Amino acid sequence: xxxxxxxxxxxxxxxxxxxxxxxxxxxxxxxxxxxxxxxxxxxxxxxxxxxxxxxxxxxxxxxxxxxxxxxxxxxxxxxxxxxxxxxxxxxxxxxxxxxxxxxxxxxxxxxxxxxxxxxxxxxxxxxxxxxxxxxxxxxxxxxxxxxxxxxxxxxxxxxxxxxxxxxxxxxxxxxxxxxxxxxxxxxxxxxxxxxxxxxxxxxxxxxxxxxxxxxxxxxxxxxxxxxxxxxxxxxxxxxxxxxxxxxxxxxxxxxxxxxxxxxxxxxxxxxxxxxxxxxxxxxxxxxxxxxxxxxxxxxxxxxxxxxxxxxxxxxxxxxxxxxxxxxxxxxxxxxxxxxxxxxxxxxxxxxxxxxxxxxxxxxxxxxxxxxxxxxxxxxxxxxxxxxxxxxxxxxxxxxxxxxxxxxxxxxxxxxxxxxxxxxxxxxxxxxxxxxxxxxxxxxxxxxxxxxxxxx
Amino acid sequence: xxxxxxxxxxxxxxxxxxxxxxxxxxxxxxxxxxxxxxxxxxxxxxxxxxxxxxxxxxxxxxxxxxxxxxxxxxxxxxxxxxxxxxxxxxxxxxxxxxxxxxxxxxxxxxxxxxxxxxxxxxxxxxxxxxxxxxxxxxxxxxxxxxxxxxxxxxxxxxxxxxxxxxxxxxxxxxxxxxxxxxxxxxxxxxxxxxxxxxxxxxxxxxxxxxxxxxxxxxxxxxxxxxxxxxxxxxxxxxxxxxxxxxxxxxxxx
Numbered sequence: 236x237x238x239x240x241x242x243x244x245x246x247x248x249x250x251x252x253x254x255x256x257x258x259x260x261x262x263x264x265x266x267x268x269x270x271x272x273x274x275x276x277x278x279x280x281x282x283x284x285x286x287x288x289x290x291x292x293x294x295x296x297x298x299x300x301x302x303x304x305x306x307x308x309x310x311x312x313x314x315x316x317x318x319x320x321x322x323x324x325x326x327x328x329x330x331x332x333x334x335x336x337x338x339x340x341x342x343x344x345x346x347x348x349x350x351x352x353x354x355x356x357x358x359x360x361x362x363x364x365x366x367x368x369x370x371x372x373x374x375x376x377x378x379x380x381x382x383x384x385x386x387x388x389x390x391x392x393x394x395x396x397x398x399x400x401x402x403x404x405x406x407x408x409x410x411x412x413x414x415x416x417x418x419x420x421x422x423x424x425x426x427x428x429x430x431x432x433x434x435x436x437x438x439x440x441x442x443x444x445x446x447x448x449x450x451x452x453x454x455x456x457x458x459x460x461x462x463x464x465x466x467x468x469x470x471x472x473x474x475x476x477x478x479x480x481x482x483x484x485x486x487x488x489x490x491x492x493x494x495x496x497x498x499x500x501x502x503x504x505x506x507x508x509x510x511x512x513x514x515x516x517x518x519x520x521x522x523x524x525x526x527x528x529x530x531x532x533x534x535x536x537x538x539x540x541x542x543x544x545x546x547x548x549x550x551x552x553x554x555x556x557x558x559x560x561x562x563x564x565x566x567x568x569x570x571x572x573x574x575x576x577x578x579x580x581x582x583x584x585x586x587x588x589x590x591x592x593x594x595x596x597x598x599x600x601x602x603x604x605x606x607x608x609x610x611x612x613x614x615x616x617x618x619x620x621x622x623x624x625x626x627x628x629x630x631x632x633x634x635x636x637x638x639x640x641x642x643x644x645x646x647x648x649x650x651x652x653x654x655x656x657x658x659x660x661x662x663x664x665x666x667x668x669x670x671x672x673x674x675x676x677x678x679x680x681x682x683x684x685x686x687x688x689x690x
Numbered sequence: 691x692x693x694x695x696x697x698x699x700x701x702x703x704x705x706x707x708x709x710x711x712x713x714x715x716x717x718x719x720x721x722x723x724x725x726x727x728x729x730x731x732x733x734x735x736x737x738x739x740x741x742x743x744x745x746x747x748x749x750x751x752x753x754x755x756x757x758x759x760x761x762x763x764x765x766x767x768x769x770x771x772x773x774x775x776x777x778x779x780x781x782x783x784x785x786x787x788x789x790x791x792x793x794x795x796x797x798x799x800x801x802x803x804x805x806x807x808x809x810x811x812x813x814x815x816x817x818x819x820x821x822x823x824x825x826x827x828x829x830x831x832x833x834x835x836x837x838x839x840x841x842x843x844x845x846x847x848x849x850x851x852x853x854x855x856x857x858x859x860x861x862x863x864x865x866x867x868x869x870x871x872x873x874x875x876x877x878x879x880x881x882x883x884x885x886x887x888x889x890x891x892x893x894x895x896x897x898x899x900x901x902x903x904x905x906x907x908x909x910x911x912x913x914x915x916x917x918x919x920x921x922x923x924x925x926x927x928x929x930x931x932x933x934x935x936x937x938x939x940x941x942x943x
Contacts, residue, residue, distance in 0.1 A: 243887040252891060260870070267843060276846035545844065547874045551891045584885060586878025586892070587757060588831035593844035606757065613759030622880070626755045630763025633718070633755075634770055636747040643722040664883045668890040669921030672723040679721040679728035683744050687732075 237580040241556035242548075251389075256550040258386060263544040265493025266594070273489075282482050284598035287535040290473050291525060297440040297473045298516065304443025305514055308505035315517045318348035324515050325350060325432070325465055326357055332463050332511075334359065334429040340447065340454035341365040342434025343381050343538055344467050344517060347560045350432075361432075362424040364453035366417055373400045379554030381561055382491045382540035387553050421453075431457030433503075435468035435514075436537070437483055441476040444504035445514065448487060448497040455501050462510045466503065470521050471534040483537060486596035490539035524572045529607045533568045535597035542591035542601060548584050557581060564591035568604040571612065579617040582608035643678060650674040712742045713778030715771075715801070717788045718750040720913050727913050730940035731784045731804055737942065738812055742782075745774040753791040758880045761795075768796050775801075782807045784936045786833025786911050793837075804936055805911055806839055809852045814859070817942040822862035825938070826905030826930075827853055828896065828919065829872045830912035839911070843872050853911055853935060860938070866903045873899075877918035893922045900930060908932050 246252050270276045290297060302312045313328075315321035321344075329337065337354075339345065339361055351361045351372070363372045367384035371377065373396050378384030385393065394408040401420040403413060433454045437446040445466050447454045458464045474480060488494040506512035525531050543549045543563030554562035559570040559578060564585065570578035582605045585591075591601040612618060618626075632639050650658060651674045659666040677685075712735060716728040735742045751771055752764030771792060775781045781801040783789050789803045808814045829851070833839040840851035857865055876882070876892025883889075897919050900908050908923075908930050910916050920932040 246887040588874035589835035609759035626760035633767040670924040679725040
């Protein structure tokens, strides 16, 4: 389903749309308080962006350096060209250790690769341990936000899901009760797990270690309780040196949730005694994006979700309306590179207000990239034919001043004389909820000629 | 209304004011549907002693086509614009959005949104009139984030607003505070139709913010945003009156 259609359905429940908008605006406001509290914020954004620019220009070397140092630490490093390869590699590692049950902390990469269904098909139980992730996993839905995966669910809905799947009382919606129940449910799963999969927020080339940021400590618990840790990362997660980490930890948490720092910033440097640690480094279209000059900066993304929280369209259409693993403005510039036709409405799901670019902690020019994807979508023939023809006609009319004036007059006159039903009908999308401007008797030019012209 | 005559303090001399040629750029939809906004802009500039010309063959800046992905269809239109205005020292328009488009795609650096022209070039010092109303200011995104007419709430730095500077000079005008001071209204050109449901909801929420904070008049620098919100206000029958900022400023003697 295309974005406007999905957004229209989302907006049918106006009260829920308002609730969704306010919930995310609350996070945006927390972000504002956190960032406006440190005077060097803009400098930090500049630094983060500059470090990422360096990384993207030297990615090959940093990846090799990272692999070498990780291996020296006793970590086994794997390379995956795409999602399928990634899933196969992860499965083979699990198979070699006869793993049947595993716990996973939040990882958008494994969502992108559709790892869960792949492993489940191979009879491996995957339990998402992040609370929001677990909620959407039980609801059999994809996350609707990259930081707040279940932000589209009200507490009453969570209560219903928990009642059905983990046996909480019917009708219960007290957050304290629900989270305690989830905690008890997850504890059991942790204790039975034979392996832990985590995502990676930052991979440090200099040390060969990775850093995972969580608020629930679920990555730490999984890794420390099981003998096998598999960390999955996209190639762009590299940062050069440990000293650069401070910049990113400071901007990440503030941008994501308005916290000064995430509750857990866990460093995984080598396997613990008697255990194995694997890192799967995934490309899955990133090299291709790196090769697109206008769009390579999208790989700066540290998945903070700030562009979603600030986006007036995302807040009023919900993450699922984007139909892509990463929704919102950043998803709308990443997804066309994966499948231009499939995601051709996403770069248009924006008023180009620019708030996403202004909020982005790594200074991705998101709204400019949205504009540029629009040009490519039109060039490649993925615009609706009515729009394409309309723009061609408009483009022509605006180059012919006389014709433009005649048509302007016709439009004004028609609006003044036609009965309402001929103006406001199903063909007039503008007029569904809005009045058209009241047509004036004369145009500005007509007035000017009468009142100012020297001729 | 006074303008600064202290050239050495960065102002502009009366002599310069007289000889500079100002071209009035009236966006197509304003020309056709909001002539009063064009008239107010022209009269306001004339009251400041400026010689203002209006090229009669102007049409559009090219933005609707370009933002719809059809930049190619806008090239000749933008060229026509440049040709129309080639003899002017300054090009002034009551629309931040169209000005931004011409800056970015026509690569002209002498094109100004009306308010920034008044604060940065003319350096208007005061307006002598009273306007005893509660006014809500809608900051258009292209004016604010694109042209830098005001500090965006996302960016950490000193707060400022060129429009506020002008409105603050008017006696009796009570500028209300909004809950979301710079959220998009959801017009967005063809976005208003292509994403009708979200566009309408965004507009309704903006109008509601102004109503909740007891605005009597809704103003702004972009008639396109105002047209969208006025469309909602008129359909809902709300008491909010919509005026372009040029129409308020032109009440000055």
